[in-house]
Amino acid sequence: MLGEFELTEKKKSICEIRKQEICQAAIVCFLEKGFHNTTMEDVISKTSLSKGGVYYYYKNTREMIFDIFMEGNKHRIDLIKSYVNENNLSLSDLEDEDIMAELMVDKILTDNPLMKIYAQFLVEANYDKVLFQTYQKIQEASKEELLRFFNNENKNKTSNEEFIFISYLLNTFILGVNILNARENFLLNKKVIKEMVKSAIIHIKEEV
Numbered sequence: 001m002l003g004e005f006e007l008t009e010k011k012k013s014i015c016e017i018r019k020q021e022i023c024q025a026a027i028v029c030f031l032e033k034g035f036h037n038t039t040m041e042d043v044i045s046k047t048s049l050s051k052g053g054v055y056y057y058y059k060n061t062r063e064m065i066f067d068i069f070m071e072g073n074k075h076r077i078d079l080i081k082s083y084v085n086e087n088n089l090s091l092s093d094l095e096d097e098d099i100m101a102e103l104m105v106d107k108i109l110t111d112n113p114l115m116k117i118y119a120q121f122l123v124e125a126n127y128d129k130v131l132f133q134t135y136q137k138i139q140e141a142s143k144e145e146l147l148r149f150f151n152n153e154n155k156n157k158t159s160n161e162e163f164i165f166i167s168y169l170l171n172t173f174i175l176g177v178n179i180l181n182a183r184e185n186f187l188l189n190k191k192v193i194k195e196m197v198k199s200a201i202i203h204i205k206e207e208v
Contacts, residue, residue, distance in 0.1 A: 019057050019067060021047055026064045031113055035061070035120040062134055065121055069138050072114045073145045076107065080149070097205070101198035104166075108173040108193065109186055119178035122171055139167055162204045169200055 025046035029038040038061055044054045058064050080103065084091065093099060125131040143163050173193065176182040186193060 015057075018049065018053070020071075022049065022054055022057055023064055023068050023071065026061060027068060027113060027117065030117045030120065035065070035117060036124055062130055065117075065131075066134055066138060068114070069118065069121075070141060072118075073142050075114075077145065077149050097198050097201045100201055101194045104170060104197050105190060105194045108170060108177060109183060109190065111183065115174060116178050119175050122175060123179065139164070142167075166200060166204070169197065 022043065026038070026043045028046055029042045033042065040054065040058075040060065043061065043064070044051050047054060080094070083089070083103065084094070089099070094103070121131065121135070125135045143160075173186065177186055
């Protein structure tokens with residue numbers, strides 16, 4: 001039984017490594033050509049896998065995008081953990097509106113390749129029904145990931161509508177930064193943006 005378990009774990013590990021390689025290749029392609037113009041052949045050419053090997057894990061680039069952003073969610077949680085440790089905070093401290101707003105604005109303004117791809121994805125999702133459904137899955141998975149991180153026993157504390165509102169607000173700024181190239185202007189007005197986000201958080205807390 002132990003041998004079977006070890007083989008299963010090894011197989012899972014190989015699977016994750018290969019999927020990670022494919023997703024890294026996809027990220028390079030999305031940045032070079034844009035999400036809309038990237039084909040499966042483009043991604044395959046940047047991996048060490050065969051065509052069949054890539055298609056075994058992903059049937060199209062839409063499937064890749066979900067895994068890419070789920071990995072991005074894990075990275076975001078790691079950044080929050082680092083912020084907590086570096087500032088000697090507890091998880092309960094993150095309920096402070098000022099700290100929450102600071103973390104959200106940092107996410108908006110971060111100069112990260114994934115954010116550029118995310119902005120492309122948001123634009124494309126407006127015209128592609130399947131991509132929009134993927135967007136909804138990502139939003140739901142992101143919410144669940146954050147709830148698990150904060151060990152929130154009352155999952156109804158923040159309603160789905162309120163979570164969606166905050167997501168839309170942040171996505172609006174993310175589109176401004178990455179599609180309209182407004183990062184420099186937003187950095188100059190970071191305090192204003194932070195106050196806007198903070199006001200939205202306070203409003204939601206008052207409504208709960």
